[in-house]
Amino acid sequence: MPALTPPLALRLLVLGLVVVLVQVSAISQITIAGTNADLTPLAVMAVGLLCGSVTGATFGFVAGLFVDMALLQTLGLSSLVYIMCGYGAGRLRELRDPQAGATPLVVGALATAVATIGFSIMNFLLGVDAPVSFLLLRQIITTILVNTLIALPLYAAVRRWLLPALPDDPRRRRRRAYTTGGLSPLSRA
Amino acid sequence: MYDKTVRRRRAVLALLVVSSLILLTAYFGESAGGGLHAVQRGVLEVVSPIQEGASRALKPFRDFFGWAGDTIHAKGKVKDLTKQRNQLYRELTAERGATQENARLRGLLQLDGNGVAAFKPISARVIGSSPTLWYATVVIDKGSSAGIRKDMPVIAADQDNGGLIGKVTNVTGDAAQVTLITDHTISVPSRVVADPHNNKPPRNTAQSPTGVLQTEVGKPNDLVLQYTTRNDDIRPGDSIVSSGICSARLQGVYPPDLPIGKVTGVEDAGTDDQKVNVRPLVNVRRIQFVQVLSKRVNDNKPSGCLR
Numbered sequence: 001m002p003a004l005t006p007p008l009a010l011r012l013l014v015l016g017l018v019v020v021l022v023q024v025s026a027i028s029q030i031t032i033a034g035t036n037a038d039l040t041p042l043a044v045m046a047v048g049l050l051c052g053s054v055t056g057a058t059f060g061f062v063a064g065l066f067v068d069m070a071l072l073q074t075l076g077l078s079s080l081v082y083i084m085c086g087y088g089a090g091r092l093r094e095l096r097d098p099q100a101g102a103t104p105l106v107v108g109a110l111a112t113a114v115a116t117i118g119f120s121i122m123n124f125l126l127g128v129d130a131p132v133s134f135l136l137l138r139q140i141i142t143t144i145l146v147n148t149l150i151a152l153p154l155y156a157a158v159r160r161w162l163l164p165a166l167p168d169d170p171r172r173r174r175r176r177a178y179t180t181g182g183l184s185p186l187s188r189a
Numbered sequence: 190m191y192d193k194t195v196r197r198r199r200a201v202l203a204l205l206v207v208s209s210l211i212l213l214t215a216y217f218g219e220s221a222g223g224g225l226h227a228v229q230r231g232v233l234e235v236v237s238p239i240q241e242g243a244s245r246a247l248k249p250f251r252d253f254f255g256w257a258g259d260t261i262h263a264k265g266k267v268k269d270l271t272k273q274r275n276q277l278y279r280e281l282t283a284e285r286g287a288t289q290e291n292a293r294l295r296g297l298l299q300l301d302g303n304g305v306a307a308f309k310p311i312s313a314r315v316i317g318s319s320p321t322l323w324y325a326t327v328v329i330d331k332g333s334s335a336g337i338r339k340d341m342p343v344i345a346a347d348q349d350n351g352g353l354i355g356k357v358t359n360v361t362g363d364a365a366q367v368t369l370i371t372d373h374t375i376s377v378p379s380r381v382v383a384d385p386h387n388n389k390p391p392r393n394t395a396q397s398p399t400g401v402l403q404t405e406v407g408k409p410n411d412l413v414l415q416y417t418t419r420n421d422d423i424r425p426g427d428s429i430v431s432s433g434i435c436s437a438r439l440q441g442v443y444p445p446d447l448p449i450g451k452v453t454g455v456e457d458a459g460t461d462d463q464k465v466n467v468r469p470l471v472n473v474r475r476i477q478f479v480q481v482l483s484k485r486v487n488d489n490k491p492s493g494c495l496r
Contacts (some may be wrong), residue, residue, distance in 0.1 A: 024317040026247035030254040076212030
């Protein structure tokens with residue numbers, strides 16, 4: 001589990017601010033099939049996958065606070081939901097360390113599902129009188145689909161941004177050593 | 190060592206969850222003027238210039254996607270519009286008198302420029318909107334420094350129509366939050382204006398049913414006009430306008446006769462439980478500019494109220 005070093009914390013802070021600003025100022029106003037993409041759970045998922053559960057959950061908490069502050073929403077609600085996304089993605093990395101290229105796609109879809117459904121459940125618990133309408137379900141499903149489509153490029157962008165501040169991954173080090181000939185069986189000959 | 194890591198991880202998770210719950214409880218418990226609300230407004234005050242800059246910078250990106258969406262939408266509409274055009278050609282001869290009728294209705298709804306100008310509208314740009322269905326709110330780039338106050342009504346127009354879209358619910362120096370009519374917390378006293386073309390069977394034109402317009406969460410395109418009676422003759426195509434409040438004690442937030450939507454259907458018509466479905470005139474998820482009506486005219490009371 002990578003430690004939360006000051007450079008990493010700074011990069012995460014900038015990432016959170018940029019994601020929330022872009023989401024609030026642009027993405028929320030672009031409707032696709034009656035709904036819009038939600039970058040925040042995807043960014044939280046990416047941080048969880050790259051940095052582990054504690055950093056993922058903390059980033060989820062802070063990103064949720066940013067969202068609630070920027071939109072004058074109920075404080076703490078988005079944080080609570082995004083903590084689950086970040087922690088879940090982080091635990092997946094710590095327990096299974098999935099290597100498949102499609103992992104961010106699947107985890108992104110799951111994170112969006114947790115965020116949208118979790119948000120709905122929290123609102124029901126808080127007493128918002130809402131019918132479980134077909135439209136609500138359709139919008140949740142559409143958001144999950146749209147987010148699934150953009151999960152991979154967003155994960156790649158987050159990874160690229162955080163990589164300089166992440167401690168060297170042993171797997172990456174091994175791969176680099178192999179490709180440069182350090183551990184190649186050919187080099188022994 | 191392993192136990193320590195696990196304990197630390199669980200402690201951080203518990204701390205974050207408890208912090209969220211404390212924030213949530215405290216936020217719900219306090220009034221709109223409370224500490225957390227004030228902090229939130231303070232943060233918005235700081236963030237709103239950045240948000241405005243981001244909104245302007247990202248406008249081409251938004252416009253590109255808007256254009257793509259519009260193109261797809263327009264292709265889908267071609268068939269409908271062709272059908273509509275043919276119908277309009279047929280109706281043209283019979284509708285010569287409609288101009289006069291239209292002028293009368295315009296006067297009734299105060300849709301002309303003078304009607305809105307009397308309310309001293311303040312134009313503002315939308316700089317942020319919520320990504321979830323649960324909060325139908327937008328943030329605009331004008332606040333108390335431009336004369337905007339809480340509870341002022343807000344109107345907007347998209348490419349097709351214009352009308353009431355909500356009211357101001359939070360104000361900072363240079364930004365304000367507008368809660369849209371598609372939010373579950375908003376109720377608008379409303380009146381039905383009969384569609385003059387839908388008069389078969391004939392109806393009592395003097396009658397103007399009233400009710401309260403609300404939304405159902407999760408149905409952002411469907412408002413419901415409540416508290417109508419079984420005798421109210423409401424038909425698809427009728428217009429819904431704000432009614433204002435005729436009360437000596439209460440102050441109406443919304444001025445009378447601002448257009449809001451069109452009736453799309455009436456379920457259980459002719460019963461006390463009839464449900465009048467209304468589609469908002471303006472697509473509230475795609476508005477980029479709004480006008481805040483900053484002046485109350487006649488205390489937002491409809492004409493004909495006893496003083």
